[in-house]
Amino acid sequence: MKFTIDRDTLQKRLTNVQGAVDRHPQLPILMNLLVQAKDGTLFFTGTDLELEIETSVALDEIETGSVTVPARKFIDICNALPEQAIVDFNLDDDKVVVSSGRSRFTLSTMDSSQFPTVDEIGDATSFTVSATAFKGLLTRTRFAMANQDVRYYLNGMLLDIAPQRIRAVATDGHRLALSQIQTVTGVDEAKSVIVPRKGIGEISRLIGSREGEIGIRVGSNAIAIDIEDIRFTSKLIEGRYPDYGRVIPDASKCDKKIKVDRQTFRQCLERVAVLSRDKARAVWMNFGSGILKFKTEETVEREVAEDEMEIDYDGPEFKIGFNIGYILDSLSEIQDDHVDIFLTDATSSCLIQPHDDTDSQYVVMPMRI
Structure with a gap:
């Protein structure tokens, strides 16, 4: 088995498959990549038995064959070579020689016939x-x-x-x-x-x-x-x-709908989060007429963070607690300028979604603070 390939093309293929290589495998061969050459095409395959990634590239001159090489070492060698370098790959008995310019690396191999692959999908x-x-x-x-x-x-x-x-x-x-x-x-x-x-x-x-x-x-x-x-x-x-x-609240049955500016809402949460470093990352949200107030639980050092923002809400005042991180994660994936928040009471889940858009919905359970 023998082929010549430019370093940038090789690096791209190795980067694609490296995510499937198991660093702490059940079998030693799972630390290797399967390299196959057939019908003018070079294939690289990595697997951890649960997932498999295969990538290929057509080459003009290639000798048919297959072998497995240590994945991490092969990838590190490729990364260390200069850009646009030419790489020669040659299987010699039970060793692989990778050379480029004055650099030469001899790698151990394992029998490619022992390399496990994910079963082909049948009726799909x-x-x-x-x-x-x-x-x-x-x-x-x-x-x-x-x-x-x-x-x-x-x-x-x-x-x-x-x-x-x-x-x-x-x-x-x-x-x-x-x-x-x-x-x-x-x-x-x-x-x-x-x-x-x-x-x-x-x-x-x-x-x-x-x-x-x-x-x-x-x-x-x-x-x-x-x-x-x-x-x-x-x-x-x-x-x-x-x-x-069954988990997603029915927006039409929630008696509290609050429209908020997404960026302002997010910034308030990020500020009060500075003093909510405990595992729960708890915050109280007090919804009032036109105003939303934020307050963290007092820490052991008796420190508290408070903030507030204007909101589009004129219903009865109520208070509810949440994990700040859960709310921030949801807001990070919404691109709209405004979000709608649907609530029923302090013990019911909160529904957050882009303003007047139901294609993305985020549900957060309240905390008992």
């Missing part, structure tokens, strides 16, 4: 979608996913795919984020799957600033996404996702 639902729109969908909701929750189905994102739209939902049990895009998927009937947290992060990273269409295939136990010369595959989380529709 397939469609295409705008890369920009799909990444935006994930970005607006991914922050609400749980992390290492015993309720394993919360450690991922629900993708609810219908014939005319795709909806993403994430929750950690304390807050919920929902967003949807209107797009023709062509599916015959609605299909819901749970994509693991790591998989969502890798999809967003791989799409990056790419435009155009991406291809998505959803099977019974895996999802595959084709992004230009990249194929991403991830196993799905088995389990029943919570009925998120």
Whole structure:
């Protein structure tokens, strides 16, 4: 096996697959990348058994073969080489020699036949979608996913795919984020799957600033996404996702609707957050006629932060407590100048959404401060 490639092209491919390499693997070979040359195309593959990333590039001169090399070392070598350098890759018995100019590196290898790959998706639902729109969908909701929750189905994102739209939902049990895009998927009937947290992060990273269409295939136990010369595959989380529709307050039944300037609201929260460094990050919000007042709980040093802002509200005065971080996370994903806040009482969940826009909704449970 032998090929020559320019450093920048190689670096781009290695960067694409590095997210799938397991730093603390169950099997030593999972620390390696699979390098394959066949039919004039060079393939790089990384996997951690749960997800797999494969990328390819066509080369004019290439010797057929396959091998696995230490991923981290190979990537570091490529990064250390000067831009536009020419890289020679040569498999010699059980060693790989990577050379460029006066630099020469000899790497150990492992048998490529032992490299595990994610099973090919069989009967799958397939469609295409705008890369920009799909990444935006994930970005607006991914922050609400749980992390290492015993309720394993919360450690991922629900993708609810219908014939005319795709909806993403994430929750950690304390807050919920929902967003949807209107797009023709062509599916015959609605299909819901749970994509693991790591998989969502890798999809967003791989799409990056790419435009155009991406291809998505959803099977019974895996999802595959084709992004230009990249194929991403991830196993799905088995389990029943919570009925998120029951969690989201019905805006029409909430007797308190408050319209606020998003930037002013966010700045007030950021200021009072300076003195809410405890784990709960609690803040009281006191809604009054035309005024919203903020106040943190007194710290052990007897320190308190207070602030206020004008709001569009003329209902009865009431007070409710929240985790500041949960509110700020939601506001960070809303781009509108104004947001609508829907409330019923101090013990009911709060609904936050862009002004007069229901495609993105954020739910935060109140705190008992």
